[in-house]
Amino acid sequence: MTDTVRTHVTGGVATVTLNRPAKKNALTTTMYAALADALQAAELDADVRAVVLRGDETVFCAGNDVADFLDHPQAGPEAPAYRFLRAIARFPKPVVAAVCGPAVGIGATMLLHCDLVYAGESATLLFPFVDLGLVPEAGSSLLLPELVGRHRAAEALLLGDPIPAAAALDAGLVNQVLPDAEVLDLAHAQAARLAAKPVASVIETKRLMRAGDQDAVLARIEAEGAVFARLLDGPEARSALTSFLRRDRSGPAAGPTAGAASAGRPGPR
Template identity: 40%
Template structure:
């Protein structure tokens, strides 16, 4: 199965995450594929806008937890060419409009990617979650910096800390997404807006995006360094180990009996 579907129409490149049986969770192969797709779209003069969505009932369930567990437990695990870090690099560097059509479940990178999007459309059937604390890890993708920019400190604190679902009305009210649509209208609405932008000069679109992004780059870089260090400190620790063990055993994690400080 092709894990990424690409379709061009009217200078809009629609990219569809296509691991529906895994809820479009990102394994190393999908991280690499989307990284290369974004770089290819940036370099292609026939593409003005990228529209990103998911196949099936999920936008993306975030990082593939089975592969995360293998990374922790297997010293011979071979990472992808680009991996998670490469994808975030590509998102930060992408200099054309990026539009999201959040068609279903979104977790982890399926939510934090919104921080790099220019417009996000969300289905009324979609729900979003940042499960970092419930996995015993830290935020990612500069979300500790970009989400407060979008939704304010308190909304961002709840989204990043609680591991609770955020439904479409809450996401719209907080400013996490720009429009909420019925499921059968989502792609049409996103494509309509993408096509409107794509009819405009790419040079102007790039200039506008550059002038909007440039003031944020220092903060993004600093946040990524902080997050990466926290993630490295927590990955494989008692809380993360309990979360991944519970996932593998099909039960809820129990953090009550962790060592002091965890």
């Protein structure tokens, strides 16, 4: 396990922490591998009955680390990014997310696979794939329209409009919005409630809720990945990613949402 992804187990709850706040928790190849390993370990550990997925109180996840992504393209089914996406899409136990600050690209799409999402007042979800010359990933082109409806999904995925915490609550993307300092405590409390329930009943209920959807989600992840890889080689995506990388290296961005976008591009492939 890398220090940029930390896992702590107590009381039947595994807390998986994105721990790279200086880089706005932008994901690297190593972090994807660590996240996949953490979920696999939590699935196999009978003492773990629920997972809390968290970032920092100032930022959940700014997407991919652009420099690392360009140096290590995520291609093929065994690439760390694919391993993580499959792991979270298939994960049988409840996952509770604690989200404060920006959740950009993969930082936003991974939340679609969580069972409960608690957001701080500072939380903002952003899906900037089209602006980067790419397409959505993590099955989000299927899951987001299912959750919020096609028109709202179009605002998020085609226009790339940011979704503040209150709007995310109204759209059904999060369960509750509360002060940032209270988010993690509530997420842990809810995970502890789940861990105290009959484990077989919890797992089977989650399986039944997702029955019929999982195969479609996994298939959509693969379909998105194929298009993503093709567009990534195109001039529009390369230009956009290079521009973001240049901006990130030139100095800090002006605000939290801009900072998240400049620190990391969305989604793996």
